[in-house]
Amino acid sequence: SLKQASSVGSSDMFAVTLAALALPQLIVQLPTDTATAKVGRIRLYLSGSCATEPRTQCSDDQTTSQAFGVNTPVGGLAPGQTVTVDSDTLGYPVHSLSEISAGSYCMQAEFFPHRQYARGDGVNVTLPVSCVSKSGGDGAYGSPSGTMFSDARVVDFDPSSAESISFSLTSTVGENPSPGGCSGTGADTKWIKTVRTRSRLLSEFWGTAIDLEACVLLPHGFDEHPNATYPLVIAHGHYEDLFNPGGRFDATPPSPSQTGYARIDQLYANYLYGNWTSPTGPFRGARALVVTIKHPVPFFDDSYAVDSANVGPYGSAIMRELLPEIESRYRGIGEGWARGTFGGSTGGWEAFAVQVLYPDDFNYAAVACPDPITFTSYATIDIYSEMNAYYYDAPFKKTARPGQRDHYSGTTVSASGEPGYGHPYGQTTATVEEMNRREMVLGEASSSCGQWDIWEAVFGPRGADGYPARIWCKDPRGGCEYGAINKTVAAYWKENFDMVHIMKRDWTKGLGAKLSGKLNVYVGGSDTFFLTNAVMDLQDWVAHSALTPPFGGEILIGTHDGRGFEHCFNGYLPDGTVAPNAITRELYLTKFVPLMADRWAATAPAGANMEWRSY
Template sequence: RTMRVPVACLAAWLASAPGAEAASFLVSFPKDVLLPAVAASGVATGERGGLTGRVRLYFTRTNDTAPYESDSDDQSTAQVFGLDAEDWLPGEANGLVIDESVFGYPRPSLEDLEDGVYYVQAELALYDLYTRRDLPEVWLPATCVSSGGLNGEYAKPDGTIFSAVMEVDLRRKGRRAQKFALSLDQVTPKAASPGCAGLGDGVDSDWIKTVRVRSSLLSDWWGRDVTLEACVLLPQGFDEHPDARYPLVVAQGHYSPQFWPGGAFRETDPACDPAVDGYDCVSEQYAYQLYQDWTNTAEDSPFSGARMLVATINHPVPLFDDSYAVNSANLGPYGDAIVTELLPAVEQQYRGLGAGWARGLYGGSTGGWESIGVQVLYPDEFNSAYAACPDPVTFTSYTSINIYDETNAYFYDSPFKRTERPGQRDDYSGLIWPGYGHPYGQTTATVKEMNHRELVLGTKSRSCGQWDIWEAVFGPVCDDGFPCRLYNKMTGEINATVADYWRENFDLKAIMERDWAVLGPKLQGKLHVFVGASDTYYLTNAVMDLEDFLRNTTDPVSDAEVVVGVHQGRGFEHCFRGYELDVDGNVLPNSITRLTYNQAFLPAMAEHFVATAPADADTSSWRY
């Protein structure tokens, strides 16, 4: 709903006003939303019984989409301002004021907004109190997962409180100060998860099963129960071959309540028309194609001789929807918990072989980094990693930044120029999921802009954003209990000490260079990396740096596969996962190949597993 509030008729709140020609917004919440918000989110309250979190105020020029769902790194972004709330009590008397002194994105101040009509909405993103082992107590986001998961009904986490949309007319020149009041009187309810099989939370199908494990390692570290989840696709013939034991392939990536490992799994024909229903129909058709291929018993079917378990895994953390599947100082022993607690539970319950030679990894973007990272950090526990458009695998190219040799993350080093570093470039195709590549590659967001957006959404790495989670995963813990910044979030100045920590612990290329004598024999033939030559987020650069190393390894040679995707002179965009041809020999675009990870990678993994298995290993029971 939209509140139309003519400026002349506004009931002014009576606090002293900013100077003439200024505007300010008072944000408060009524008492009757406090308990529903706490109940939906499960957050702790402060010493006074108030709420802690981040107040955000959004401005848009149109009301087509709710303003609080409209901020982005793109040109269509809303304007947003942010303010921390600590033990915040209900009532207008306790309201927080957002005025021209509060930092915003993309315009830094309210005074930078032109006069005119805006649609304005406020929200409070809730924080919870965390007591981690041997670390200071900290207030972190209650969750970075939307209510019901990615396919949930709501776009915000459970318990988020927000206001109605207010239409305001800023007219400041030569006028008295304008004051507006918004009440956070609505609560995002807790939505039911669709579950792994899409049938409801915990309701499995014949093909897709749910495995949940309370992690002792993580529960002890976080001081609260932590559950890991796997959505497991059983191989064709699982019941008909009771003596078979299967390899396990882990599909890495963002949180998803449903099994969606680079192409969903659908048992019925969607009966839709792409010309009418668009890309959603294409996606559903390929989900049904996976079902048809998966259940095909013909000898020439894609999965003949490659019957495996495929698992997507969910391991969200307070600062992101995903832990990056490794041990980290800020987030705890997620790598060990997944490798020693979750995956063995999957293998025990569904007849997995339970051996490193019979485990593989694949994923794209975040999942791409996880696939390489887990393979490198747990080299004996996995036997293949197929990584598409991975997050930066070396920090000599942390997107467009060399964090070791340069001094500022936002500007190129220069004695006189102040040229901002690019952070995101355009796509030309007009598709939700890009086709081939950029004809122009024009910058649409800079590293500075992307980081300032996160700074507005949440201080101390609490934005639930990409740059913030990288700092939480890769960096040390600072004295206040929050992740140490790699660079000053406002100015971009790089902290060389933190950069050294990143190099020693999470720069995958640097780790392989340093430890190749030990890692080389364990990684030989296991690494497969794909990236578009014009990756949208400049992830190409780090992959090419890694390629330079892998192509020149000796004792042993890496036998790695690195593919930088180009088509008809255009570099593929995010997220290129390798070349694939249609029946007529035409190269398929990203929008299709993102739906066929299983058909592309599992047969090759099966061949590698058999070729490298120990002499006494079972390489036959699952190859029907």
């Protein structure tokens, strides 16, 4: 609701005017008494109801609000200057302001702050100050500090009227502090520790101070076994302010008042706490450090943990600056045979990628519902053989490619509050074009903080303008064929970030010997974002190639009752029982750490300190 918005009043405000739709305009003025120019993105939202702020409703789903967006001028909006948005301004899902029908709408204006980065690679780029709020997690953040917005109010909208409709951005999202370190208690606890280090590599790249922060879960018996050294597991995934490796860690059982998924989440958080801190149970003989990492970037809530021309050397920074600090501080073994990684979705891609790109540094990767691990199936697009990302290649037909089907099922519960599977009907809920158009409206030059934009930033080369080179034409206003794939950029993606291609290319050159038995991949048969497709491409290569050495890992495409799992399937229960995603998503540690421990023990070098295995 509007009253729940995290904001404070602001004397700095824009006046936003929607002029008569005889010539539809949005006029944004910075008051003359403002001390400094403002750089960022102006957005205007329309929805059918003010029950929820329109600015929070813009999505890929059918319930999305309408949005229009335009940048402030280069150098910022100076005091007294205005920005005009007219009927030619890009909109989503309706393309133009002039196409909005007469009626009553809830309207709201927003300013999303950007800043200039004088990067160490010699380019200056203007990008969001942040894509996250400090207290958010798992892709849900609210607006970053500094975001300005107007009240949401119902407006009678008449395209034929010359009357202006004005908005004032009277509220500003203030600093939303974290709950207090990785534990959320304001201080580290016996179990959860916070590690923060200034990254020289990242600070030099971005031209500003960049810290990496990690949350570390210590194993049972850490203090009682002072001579033990421990394996380390990285739980990759979206930005989380608190320690959450795929199942929270909480000593508190659910309260009687909790219902639905909140009850399930609290129940399994308490299960993990009890099992992890017990001398018996699933973690006996599998004592390890478990690490989550906070690495938001100006493009997204997460860097993707690799070295990238646009995002920076996050792979090197994590591997060569952060991990040694953690292992030194908490008695990590510090050798590749005693490290593992897991994650789902974004974290699944990261787990797969770091195992492939750093094959000597990890000895097990549990990969769930990964973002596209090969671009022969970049969702529903083969960027190498097909010509257009938005429409299937055809001489006469023009069929839009689906980008999303059905719904995410990770928090699905039945009417009685029990975990459920959802219904994978295979119905398209958003096309690739719609999803990318939304991001174009929210921020041009890969600056929307959205999913397709971060893929483009991570996987692609730097463009001539200093921003990520477009993988295809995303601007429908001309200058290129809408949706046409840039084959030069695609070739760069292939050689640098197509993980299946890299394995095919280098398997017999020594990479196979370093990866055999390490990669274990799980995806639902009906993944919401078509992530099934790339895993099937991997499966086909493994099944139809006489690999030497063998692939050696597991590839599982999940089904239940003959139906494919939706996003984000991470395998069945440890005993093989089929269970909904709402349960298995809580069990990453319980499922995968014991499997990692078995492999570490089987491949440990002679003379290794194995005390972690003894209790």
